Every structure is written in C-alpha cells, then in structure tokens.
Amino acid sequence: MEFKEKLLDSHLAFEERIDLSDAIHQTRLESLKTFEQKGFPSRKDEAWKYTSLNAMVLKDYALFPQTETTIQLKKVKKYFLYEIDTYKVVFIDGVYSPFLSDTTHDGLDVCLMSAALSKAKYRSLIDTYFNKIINKEDSLTALNTAYAQEGAYVYIPKSVVAEKPIEIIHFSTGKEKALWLQPRNLIVVDQNAQVQILERHQSLKEHVVVTNSVTEIYAHQDAFVDYYKIQNDLSTASLIDNTYISQEKKSNVRVHTFSLGGKLTRNNLNFCLNGQHCHSTLKGVTLLEDQQHVDHYTLVDHASPKCESHQDYKGVFSEGSKGVFNGKIHVDQLAQKTNAFQQNNNILLDDKATVNTKPQLEIFADDVKCSHGCTVGQMDEDALFYMRSRGIPKKEAKALMTYAFANNVLESVELPILKKRINKLIAKKLGVNLGFDL
Amino acid sequence: MLTIENLHAQVEGKQILNGIDLDVKAGEVHAIMGPNGSGKSTLSSVIAGHQDYEVTKGNMLFQGEDLAKLSPEERAHKGIFLSFQYPVEIPGVSVTNFIKTSINASRKAKGMEDMTANLMLKKIREKSSLLEIDSRFLSRSLNEGFSGGEKKRNEIFQMAMLEPKLSILDETDSGLDIDALKIVANGVNKLRSNDNAIIVITHYQRLLEYIVPDFVHVIFDGKTVKSGTKDLAIELEEKGYDWIKEMV
Ligand SMILES: Nc1ncnc2c1ncn2[C@@H]1O[C@H](COP(=O)(O)OP(=O)(O)OP(=O)(O)O)[C@@H](O)[C@H]1O
Ligand SMILES: [Mg+2]
Numbered sequence: 001m002e003f004k005e006k007l008l009d010s011h012l013a014f015e016e017r018i019d020l021s022d023a024i025h026q027t028r029l030e031s032l033k034t035f036e037q038k039g040f041p042s043r044k045d046e047a048w049k050y051t052s053l054n055a056m057v058l059k060d061y062a063l064f065p066q067t068e069t070t071i072q073l074k075k076v077k078k079y080f081l082y083e084i085d086t087y088k089v090v091f092i093d094g095v096y097s098p099f100l101s102d103t104t105h106d107g108l109d110v111c112l113m114s115a116a117l118s119k120a121k122y123r124s125l126i127d128t129y130f131n132k133i134i135n136k137e138d139s140l141t142a143l144n145t146a147y148a149q150e151g152a153y154v155y156i157p158k159s160v161v162a163e164k165p166i167e168i169i170h171f172s173t174g175k176e177k178a179l180w181l182q183p184r185n186l187i188v189v190d191q192n193a194q195v196q197i198l199e200r201h202q203s204l205k206e207h208v209v210v211t212n213s214v215t216e217i218y219a220h221q222d223a224f225v226d227y228y229k230i231q232n233d234l235s236t237a238s239l240i241d242n243t244y245i246s247q248e249k250k251s252n253v254r255v256h257t258f259s260l261g262g263k264l265t266r267n268n269l270n271f272c273l274n275g276q277h278c279h280s281t282l283k284g285v286t287l288l289e290d291q292q293h294v295d296h297y298t299l300v301d302h303a304s305p306k307c308e309s310h311q312d313y314k315g316v317f318s319e320g321s322k323g324v325f326n327g328k329i330h331v332d333q334l335a336q337k338t339n340a341f342q343q344n345n346n347i348l349l350d351d352k353a354t355v356n357t358k359p360q361l362e363i364f365a366d367d368v369k370c371s372h373g374c375t376v377g378q379m380d381e382d383a384l385f386y387m388r389s390r391g392i393p394k395k396e397a398k399a400l401m402t403y404a405f406a407n408n409v410l411e412s413v414e415l416p417i418l419k420k421r422i423n424k425l426i427a428k429k430l431g432v433n434l435g436f437d438l
Numbered sequence: 439m440l441t442i443e444n445l446h447a448q449v450e451g452k453q454i455l456n457g458i459d460l461d462v463k464a465g466e467v468h469a470i471m472g473p474n475g476s477g478k479s480t481l482s483s484v485i486a487g488h489q490d491y492e493v494t495k496g497n498m499l500f501q502g503e504d505l506a507k508l509s510p511e512e513r514a515h516k517g518i519f520l521s522f523q524y525p526v527e528i529p530g531v532s533v534t535n536f537i538k539t540s541i542n543a544s545r546k547a548k549g550m551e552d553m554t555a556n557l558m559l560k561k562i563r564e565k566s567s568l569l570e571i572d573s574r575f576l577s578r579s580l581n582e583g584f585s586g587g588e589k590k591r592n593e594i595f596q597m598a599m600l601e602p603k604l605s606i607l608d609e610t611d612s613g614l615d616i617d618a619l620k621i622v623a624n625g626v627n628k629l630r631s632n633d634n635a636i637i638v639i640t641h642y643q644r645l646l647e648y649i650v651p652d653f654v655h656v657i658f659d660g661k662t663v664k665s666g667t668k669d670l671a672i673e674l675e676e677k678g679y680d681w682i683k684e685m686v
Pocket of ligand 2: 478479480523608
C-alpha cells in the first residue's frame with residue numbers, strides 16, 4: 001500500500017481514539033479531503049521545483065505511537081536551554097512527556113494542543129484561531145490538519161510579558177524504525193503581550209523520522225513575538241515546517257531559523273501583515289555538509305500600508321549539500337509606504353555543493369521601497385590570503401570568515417545564551433576553535 | 439635574514455618577476471622603489487606566500503630556511519609580516535578579535551598557550567596609543583569602511599602587536615596625511631631593533647626621511663636593476679626613472 005493510501009485509510013482509526021465532539025472534527029475531515037485530492041507535492045509544482053519528496057513518501061512510516069517512552073533527563077539536557085529557566089512543552093515520539101515538560105496556566109497558557117482542543121473553556125479560542133491563517137490549498141498543511149491533535153498551545157493574554165522563554169521540543173527515540181510525526185502548534189499573543197519561543201526537533205539516534213509540522217502564530221496589536229527554530233537534527237531526520245504568522249497593527253514578529261543539520265528540511269514561512277506599522281523579521285543561517293538539503297520558502301504578504309519587513313538568509317554549503325531559497329514578497333495595492341527588504345547570500349565551500357536562489361517580487365502599490373539581492377560565491381580568496389599572512393591557518397581563516405559572514409544574522413538574537421550556543425555550534429561544525437571568546 | 443637570489447615568478451602564465459636579488463640582514467632597513475607595475479607588490483606577495491604566484495626560478499631563504507615549502511601562515515609564524523598596499527576588508531570581525539586570533543594562532547604554532555586576556559588588553563592599549571588609535575576604532579569590523587589612511591595605520595598597529603622579524607611595508611605612506619605619516623613612521627621606528635629588519639616599498643623620498651634606509655633598490659620590469667644607499671632615493675626623486683630605464 002502506498003503511504004498516501006495508508007494516511008487516508010488510517011484516519012478513521014485515528015479519530016476513533018479521540019473525542020469526536022472536539023472542536024475540529026469537521027475541519028479534520030475537510031482537510032483530509034484536500035489532501036486526498038492534492039496528494040504530496042511533486043517537482044512539477046513550481047514551489048517544489050528544487051525539493052523532491054519522492055523518495056520520502058515511497059517509504060512506510062508508523063503514524064501514531066501511543067505509549068510514552070521515557071528518557072532520562074541527563075541524556076537530553078543538552079538540547080534544552082538548561083542554563084536558564086524556561087517553560088517546556090516536550091514530546092517523545094509525538095507523545096507528550098509530562099516528566100520533561102514544564103507547563104503553566106498561571107497568568108498565561110503554555111500547555112498541550114490536545115487539552116486545548118478537548119476542553120470547553122478553550123473552545124471559543126480554538127473556534128477563533130485554529131486553522132484560520134493556513135493556506136487552504138497546501139496539501140501538507142491539510143495533511144497535518146487532518147491529523148491535528150498534539151503539539152503546543154500558547155496563549156499570552158493582553159499586556160502580559162512571558163518572563164521565561166518557551167521551549168517546544170520534539171524528541172524521537174528510534175523505537176519505531178520509521179516514524180511520521182505531525183505536531184500542530186497554536187500560538188496566540190494578545191495585544192501588547194510579549195513572548196520568546198524556541199522550537200526544536202531532535203532524534204536521539206539514527207532512524208528515519210519525518211516531521212510535518214504546522215504552527216500558527218497570531219500577533220495582535222503591539223505584540224512582540226521572538227521565535228527561534230533550531231534545526232540541527234541527525235542526518236536521518238527530515239522536517240517540513242509550515243509556519244503561518246498573522247500580524248495586527250504595530251506588532252513585531254521575528255523568526256530566526258538555524259538550519260545546521262538534518263537530511264531534508266523545508267521551511268515554509270508565511271507572514272501576513274494585516275495592520276499598519278507592522279515589523280517582520282525573517283532571518284536564517286544555513287550551514288550544511290554531506291547530502292543535506294535545506295529549502296527556505298518564504299512569503300511576506302504586505303496587505304496593509306506602512307509596514308516593514310526584513311529578510312536576511314545566509315547559507316554556507318559544502319560537499320554534496322544543497323540549498324534552496326525562494327523568497328516571495330507580495331505588496332498589495334493598498335499597502336503604500338511599504339518597506340520590504342530581502343537578502344540571500346551564500347558561500348559554496350567547494351564545487352560539489354549547490355544553491356538555487358530566487359527572489360519573487362509582486363508589487364501592486366506604487367509608493368514602495370523594496371530591495372532584494374542574492375549572491376552565490378566562493379570564499380573571498382584575497383581575504384583568505386590576508387588572514388593567512390597574519391598567521392591564521394587556512395581552516396581557521398575560513399571558519400572565521402564563515403563566522404563573520406553569519407554574524408550579522410546572529411546579532412539580532414536576543415537570547416544571549418542561545419546566541420552563544422549557536423556560535424559554538426557553527427564553530428564546531430567548521431571544526432575549529434576560534435581564538436576569541438564568542 | 440632574507441636572501442633572495444635570481445627570483446623569477448609568474449601569475450596566470452604571465453611572467454612578472456625576472457631576476458630579483460636582495461640580501462636583508464637583521465637590523466637593516468631596505469627601501470624598494472620603482473615605477474608603477476614594475477613588480478614591487480608582486481615581490482611582497484611572493485615573499486608572503488600568495489598561492490597565485492608561482493616561483494619559476496631562483497630561491498628565497500629566510501633565516502637559512504627555504505621559503506618555497508612554507509604556507510603563508512607558516513611564514514607569518516616564523517616572523518614575516520606584510521603590510522598590504524590594499525588591506526582587505528573583513529566584515530563581521532572586529533579589529534580586536536582579529537588581532538587576538540592572529541596572535542594566538544602564532545603562539546599555538548609555537549606550542550605556546552593563548553596570551554592571557556589581561557596581557558592582551560595591556561598590549562592592545564600600549565600599541566594603539568603608540569599609533570594614536572582611538573579605542574572605539576578597535577571594535578569596528580576590520581578595515582570595513584576605513585579611510586585609506588585608517589587602513590594603513592591599522593596595518594602598522596597589527597605589525598606592532600605581532601612584533602615580526604621581517605616587515606614588508608608596501609606603500610604604507612600612500613593615503614596618509616602628513617601628521618599620520620609622522621605617527622606611523624615613529625611607530626615603525628620604535629619597533630626597530632638589531633634583531634629585526636624592514637623592507638619599505640615606496641614611491642616617495644618623504645617617508646625615507648622618517649624611516650631612514652640603509653639600502654635602496656630599484657626594481658624595473660621585475661628585476662633589481664640598481665642598488666645604493668639613501669642617496670639613490672634622493673637622486674630618483676630629482677631625476678625620475680628615465681635614466682634608469684636607459685641604463686637597462
Ligand atoms: N594576479 C595578477 N594577474 C595578472 N597580472 C598581474 C597580477 N598581479 C600583478 N599583475 C601584473 O604584474 C605587474 C606588476 O604588478 P605589481 O602590483 O607588482 O606592481 P607594483 O610595482 O607594485 O606597482 P605599483 O607601484 O603601482 O603598486 C603589473 O603589470 C600587474 O598588472
Ligand atoms: Mg604595488
């Protein structure tokens with residue numbers, strides 16, 4: 001049986017396990033239909049020209065493990081920001097781990113999607129927000145929705161500043177030989193509220209795992225959302241990340257994506273700016289080797305006037321790795337005085353790595369400041385010689401330049417401990433000890 | 439310290455150096471002059487080990503050791519320093535972090551521990567005040583957006599930090615205003631000792647009034663065509679290069 005068939009056939013069994021009266025039963029069924037019609041995307045779709053899921057969907061996967069696997073904290077501690085206090089929503093093979101988590105309902109909600117879907121007191125929030133800003137045409141999002149049940153639910157009420165960052169972490173243990181996960185997150189940040197969130201998917205040993213994740217983020221007026229995606233998984237793990245962000249007046253949302261590992265990663269990052277004076281920041285550092293593949297597919301939809309968006313993605317590729325960047329900026333006819341900037345710069349460390357980069361600008365307003373630029377280059381040889389002539393060995397000189405290249409993306413990271421971690425990760429990936437304290 | 443004999447070198451198949459001879463001993467200052475395009479910067483690149491330049495004939499010995507087999511970083515570790523005619527911009531790395539990395543790389547190559555943060559700071563303070571460099575300047579990205587003069591001053595700051603045995607200053611005077619020239623020349627003179635040597639590449643006699651050379655060489659068409667004392671530089675300033683060209 002093809003995997004698609006399995007997904008369609010298994011749905012009944014999936015819904016049997018959950019409460020059919022829950023808020024999204026109907027939405028699930030409709031989404032399953034969409035997926036049935038559209039199937040998995042193929043390279044014939046313009047949006048998937050450079051990323052093929054063929055090999056991935058030819059395999060068979062376990063769909064929903066039910067029993068919790070326990071893992072010792074000390075084995076996974078390093079994947080947390082253990083140096084500081086955080087809220088945690090942790091899943092092991094798709095199943096919530098109360099032991100590793102640290103949730104709250106005290107002044108704000110940091111809890112489980114399954115709880116929010118089944119409890120009456122969340123009903124109106126779910127009705128208002130769930131599945132409202134996703135792309136209805138997107139088959140992978142539809143597939144996720146059809147199986148939506150578990151993930152993180154975050155609600156930050158009006159004028160509340162979440163005083164601790166929230167970590168959303170998915171571990172996979174390898175208990176299943178091949179596992180297909182579909183976490184669903186909903187994050188609502190009300191007026192003038194603030195939150196910092198970290199999301200990470202991590203396999204604990206080499207085994208096939210595919211995560212098809214959907215996250216909806218609502219930033220109300222004057223809200224601030226600072227979101228970090230840490231993608232440093234093992235080379236057997238793949239991730240399709242579908243993130244949808246809706247911004248109201250004067251809100252500020254920043255998403256940093258650090259793609260430092262994994263087999264195949266696709267980041268569909270969608271921003272819709274619905275009110276005036278929104279600020280949106282999309283930044284990424286991609287550092288790949290081996291046969292790794294990362295595809296950033298961004299959309300910033302300027303639907304209102306006087307908003308500002310900044311995209312800055314840097315990539316460093318070596319060996320057979322492959323990078324794709326497709327950045328779309330849409331400026332609505334109404335969206336006068338839009339400032340939209342996009343930058344994608346790449347370094348190829350050798351001639352086996354490849355990069356495809358494409359800006360897409362659709363501008364229907366006339367009073368707009370818009371810029372984009374993409375570069376693909378080798379390491380600057382003159383700079384390399386300059387550094388070597390000052391005694392810095394070739395390998396370290398390259399690392400220093402790569403570090404410097406990625407540096408301005410890290411500058412805007414507002415969690416110092418995370419910044420340090422990422423810096424160290426980059427240095428480690430490059431196999432060198434930089435001669436100064438990061 | 440540095441002995442160059444009959445050096446020939448090419449880049450991208452183009453022959454540029456056609457017989458350079460130079461013998462620099464510890465404690466000496468040598469000036470190299472010559473018209474534009476005669477091969478002065480090429481010579482300094484070849485000494486520093488630039489991979490694009492291929493030595494086709496002749497040899498270079500540094501403290502008795504054949505330079506040909508050494509990478510640029512190994513040459514630096516042995517004490518060769520090149521102040522670039524056109525210093526390269528390195529966005530994202532501050533002057534301070536760069537010099538720390540540079541110093542510790544050389545120390546590591548010699549089997550030494552990293553310099554302590556205190557000592558590093560002290561040294562940075564001392565050398566930046568010698569060259570009258572503002573401390574705010576040190577946290578800027580290396581050479582990025584620096585003026586021509588600032589870049590040159592920064593090169594000599596690095597030289598002062600690294601304390602090389604052999605320094606090659608490629609047109610360090612160009613781009614410096616009169617006051618800066620004095621400050622930089624004074625800095626260079628403070629670093630002079632009986633153990634190190636300096637090669638100054640310049641078009642102008644003025645720098646040589648501050649950094650007084652023991653020998654002056656003229657390079658023309660990739661060859662050392664004339665050597666003399668500091669008076670040769672004065673003669674060149676008066677007469678230009680035509681009389682040399684006629685001699686060749
Ligand atoms: N990478 C290169 N490729 C091709 N030609 C080169 C290269 N580097 C140097 N040359 C040529 O070699 C010759 C010597 O250049 P070089 O820079 O050494 O001259 P110079 O004496 O330093 O001149 P200036 O006084 O103008 O600084 C020039 O004709 C230059 O164009
Ligand atoms: Mg020159």
